[in-house]
Amino acid sequence: MSDLVSIIMPVYNGEQYIAEAIDSVLAQDHENWELLIINDGSQDKSAEIIHTYLDPRIHYFEQENAGVSAARNLGLTAMKGDYFCFLDGDDRFTPHSLSSRLAVFEDQTDVDFVDGQVEKWNQDFSKHLSTWNPKFRGQPLSDLVKMTGHSFFGPSWLIKRKEGKTYQMMEGLSHAEDLHFYIKLAADGGNYSFSNETCLLYRVHNQSAMSNLKGLGAGYLTLDINLDQLDLPPSLRRAYTRKRKSIMFKSFLRAGKVWSAFRYLFG
Template identity: 30%
Template sequence: MERNTPLVSVCMPAYNAGEYIADTVKSIIDQSYTNWELIMVNDGSTDDTAAILNQLTDTRIKVFHQENKGPSAASNQAFKLSKGKLIKFMDADDLLSPNYIQNQVSVINDDEDAIAFAAWGRFYNNSLKTFRLDDNFLTKSMKPAEWLIASMTDKQVMLQNAMFLIPRRILEVSGLWNETLSLINDFEFFIRVLLCAHELRFTNDAILYYRSGLAGSVSTTTSAKGAESAYHSVNLGTQYLLQQETSTRVNRIAADCFQRLVYTFYPQHKAVVQKAVLKVKELGGSSIAFPAGGYTKILASVLGWKATQYLKFIFKNRG
């Protein structure tokens, strides 16, 4: 294959994704770039995911079945089975615009120290009619540390799997997914990986359609294990950034990340909340507001955020 058309490996873990996975695979098959392989790891699904994958006939698609080990382990298995010079990790329920891979390959332009990224937006209820592009996303090519700092200042950074195209060489330096993490494992992983590149390059005419609002998805997990994973992922990811720059602005960013954990896990996971509160204090404090809208915002203004979260927790469990 010619130098400007390297093999791209799309590494896709799948767990109980039967309702959406066919559309996701189609968005890969419909890519204008044709030199790709799709490595799909069925991570012990209990729905019809396995049956759907076994019916795929495109020779560029490889399917591997394993017992349930979690998304990080499944992603690592997909990578181990891959052969591409460029790697894209991708969730089994998201979609890519038709020129996505082609334009990311072009922007990397055979530079093994550059990572491509692209625009994204959310859609709901299995309908692209609900899609809205995130217009607050930083669409500028930059040094990784500066991009991360800018993307994390006064807001949550988006580090979604399929957004990035990564040279294999960078992953060999950074290491793969941390298999002890489940909830927000992408936070730790992508900060670590991005900081091993010399440049992040924005890709024009490339959109990630991020499926949101799925009941029971990993991102909605609120188990004790999930809360601990979120804490450790934030702790590791912010440490990587602090190692790049010791400054007031990075301390503030890190403190804000831990404060979001406080808001998210109060009052259900007290141990994680207590650890996060200590981190906020150690880092100099956070001033980010409690995220609320509508009736929740009104209630929080009267009762305070803790009482509001407690009431939401009580009603959720009773419901």
């Protein structure tokens, strides 16, 4: 039997897109997977749609609304896979998403995290906006903290599960929670690599993280504070602070929010 991959999918009021996300998992050419769908207190027809899928590899959980990190944590606790990854309920996998990344693990036995290309599409998937290409191989901690964009787009890593290790995300964050999670993983050691194939089709719409600048800025700031818990060189800590202020300053300016831009920069 080939390696089991756990796919963790949080859903909150996702009736418009959830079927597309599930169908993209069912279309995988690597068939040994389990899909853990966590309904995070949805008030729409998400549960009704999910229950139409009878594949025994799909496992359904419900919780009161507690946020994406809490939903993912439920999946992380319940997963049984040799590898695991995340898929949001409004995005899609490509058919080779799992197999292309697993092939890298097979070829490069010293890696712990494998990424792939990410295509950004508009809300109805009628227009391809851009493609993110990973550009880093090796120990990713410094690269992640510096936020170069070479080893991190979003929740697109396939992660080799370590026996006996507990995986949990910081709850209460609505933005940058996946970056914080990956930084914690990298701080414990491990190498990053990537496939040259596209693994994720990312939907850009009004609920996308980058559209909520205040929430994103708050997430970056919370992450800055929590980096103090890691034994990082002072120069690396300063590099993160400079980068998150630069990102948010430019983002606020592009949105025409000049006062917010300078308040974040000097706050």
